[in-house]
Amino acid sequence: MNLILLGAPGAGKGTQAELLTKKLGIPAISTGNMLREAMRNETEVGQKAKNYMDNGLLVPDDVIIGIVGERVAQPDCANGFILDGVPRTVAQADALEKAGVKIDHVVSIEIDDNVIEARMTGRRVCSKCGESYHIVANPPKAEGICDDCGGELVIRKDDAPETVQRRLAVYHEETEALKGYYERLDKLRLVQGNQPIEEANREILRVIGA
Numbered sequence: 001m002n003l004i005l006l007g008a009p010g011a012g013k014g015t016q017a018e019l020l021t022k023k024l025g026i027p028a029i030s031t032g033n034m035l036r037e038a039m040r041n042e043t044e045v046g047q048k049a050k051n052y053m054d055n056g057l058l059v060p061d062d063v064i065i066g067i068v069g070e071r072v073a074q075p076d077c078a079n080g081f082i083l084d085g086v087p088r089t090v091a092q093a094d095a096l097e098k099a100g101v102k103i104d105h106v107v108s109i110e111i112d113d114n115v116i117e118a119r120m121t122g123r124r125v126c127s128k129c130g131e132s133y134h135i136v137a138n139p140p141k142a143e144g145i146c147d148d149c150g151g152e153l154v155i156r157k158d159d160a161p162e163t164v165q166r167r168l169a170v171y172h173e174e175t176e177a178l179k180g181y182y183e184r185l186d187k188l189r190l191v192q193g194n195q196p197i198e199e200a201n202r203e204i205l206r207v208i209g210a
Contacts, residue, residue: 001026001080001208002072002102004087006178007109009167010116011193012200016109017084019201024210027076031064031085038067045070065095072101080104089174090181105208106182109200111193113168120164124153 001024005013017028035053038046045066052059064086072081083103087093096103122135124144128151133140140146144153157163182188189207191200 001210002104003080003082003208004103004106004182005082005084005109006106006175007193008111008113008116008171010120010164011109011111012197013084013109015197016107016201016204017082019197020082020204023201023205024080024082026080026082028082028084029068029071029077034067034071034086035059035064038070043067043070061089061092061095065092065099065101068096068101069099087178090177093178093181103182103187105189106178106187107189107191107204107208108179109193110190115194116168117161117164120159121155121161123156123159125156126151127154128152 003020005017007013014030017030020026021028035046035049039050039053040046045063048063049059049067052063068083068086071077087096118136119134122137124133124135124140125131126133126146126149129146129149131146131148132138133146133153140153145151146153158167179188189204191203191207193200195203
């Protein structure tokens with residue numbers, strides 16, 4: 001089964017991808033990891049991507065799609081895969097179709113912006129060991145101090161309110177249009193993201209018929 005996970009930053013795509021990997025026995029593929037792997041293996045598209053990134057440029061769609069094509073052709077994807085972070089635009093979705101990358105279901109994790117903002121701006125990370133906390137959902141025993149190593153808890157730049165708002169704006173502008181694209185192909189499946197992780201996971205499995 002070939003899946004795409006859609007959802008705003010902080011909707012829980014990474015968490016759900018991990019659970020689905022365990023339950024379905026198929027790999028979760030993130031764009032960032034794919035790019036790094038292709039560059040490490042010095043594949044042709046990996047070298048192209050490196051040239052763009054070394055010059056501080058965005059990697060163009062054709063290079064991204066080339067890397068996805070290479071990755072899903074590997075033996076561990078024979079029974080399926082989960083794409084997280086690609087496609088980001090309708091142009092990329094079109095290019096995936098044309099490249100013959102077959103998609104069975106597109107799961108969109110639906111969650112309100114204000115819930116995402118509360119989730120992400122409440123995150124704290126240990127400056128020493130990297131352990132993650134949340135001031136509401138998973139607070140440390142002592143405010144601002146890591147339970148594990150006593151390091152100072154900090155807000156990552158990614159989780160600063162203005163960064164979160166900017167990332168949400170980009171998602172609505174560029175990526176949300178994919179919902180309409182995949183709805184027309186009868187592949188879109190909506191799942192509520194503002195529920196316990198395991199319940200959201202059960203709902204995903206149900207809507208994809210797994």
